[in-house]
Amino acid sequence: MVPITFWLGMAGGVQLLFVATSFLLPKIFNFRENLAKVSPLIRQIFIVHSIYITLVLMLFSSLSFFFAPELAGKSRLGHLLCCFIAFFWSLRVPIQLFYYDSKTKKEHPVENVAVTFALLFLASVYIIAAIGGRS
Amino acid sequence: MSLTRAFDIALWLAGIGHFCILGASLQIPFRFHWKDELAKLSRFNRKLMWVYSGFTLYVIITFGTLTLRFHSEFLRGEPIALGLALFIGGFWFIRLILDFAYYKNADWPKGVSFVVGHILLDSLFVALTVTYLGLVIWHLDFL
Numbered sequence: 547m548v549p550i551t552f553w554l555g556m557a558g559g560v561q562l563l564f565v566a567t568s569f570l571l572p573k574i575f576n577f578r579e580n581l582a583k584v585s586p587l588i589r590q591i592f593i594v595h596s597i598y599i600t601l602v603l604m605l606f607s608s609l610s611f612f613f614a615p616e617l618a619g620k621s622r623l624g625h626l627l628c629c630f631i632a633f634f635w636s637l638r639v640p641i642q643l644f645y646y647d648s649k650t651k652k653e654h655p656v657e658n659v660a661v662t663f664a665l666l667f668l669a670s671v672y673i674i675a676a677i678g679g680r681s
Numbered sequence: 682m683s684l685t686r687a688f689d690i691a692l693w694l695a696g697i698g699h700f701c702i703l704g705a706s707l708q709i710p711f712r713f714h715w716k717d718e719l720a721k722l723s724r725f726n727r728k729l730m731w732v733y734s735g736f737t738l739y740v741i742i743t744f745g746t747l748t749l750r751f752h753s754e755f756l757r758g759e760p761i762a763l764g765l766a767l768f769i770g771g772f773w774f775i776r777l778i779l780d781f782a783y784y785k786n787a788d789w790p791k792g793v794s795f796v797v798g799h800i801l802l803d804s805l806f807v808a809l810t811v812t813y814l815g816l817v818i819w820h821l822d823f824l
Binding site for chain 1 (some may be wrong): 709711713715718721722723724725726728729730732733734736737739740743746747751754759760762764765768769771772774775776779783785788789790821
């Protein structure tokens, strides 16, 4: 049986793909044109938050590569961190399915399916690691 | 006061500090009139803004909770705790740099409460950066 640490490493790779994709989002979703309509402070907050999220994905990815045994239960801190990451991705699945508007998703059907499966994979891996690490 | 005692206190305060930032962050949509402002964005970008903001808050809660719950692991310099401390310190350091280099004072709403709030937030970002990065540097000295 493939150990959970292997799947955590795979999850780290998937999150790196999300990081790479995040550099394409401004062009795909016309950030420049859209953000020109709001006040400068709102524009700055939007950009800073998107940088934050990219940094957080880099953290999750690094932890999964370098601290997989800890996330899988070797350390108590790692285990709780794994629970937080599991909740993060579990929350992101219904947002993708029910919150983001269907019009945009229909315009990008392949990307939508790929992202949904990637989110389901990430949520599953971290949930399994979190449950396994409890024992 | 020994460095151990100094970091002991600083870590408790850093954990609590994250929840202070959370308190300030929750006021942003109301104080900066997000309802009117975000209405100007496309539907997708508006939703993206809310999702980014929600997850950012979640991350701040995570940082605060882990610091308070695993205070002794951070203080002892457990490897995963140091890795996390390096990231949290870097996260707040970047926030500080963005505040000075990217956010413009002229763009902030006017009023004493905003000026005081801005100064308090920046002071807290400095304290968090120094605490977490200082902790990492302190433990690396022992290697």
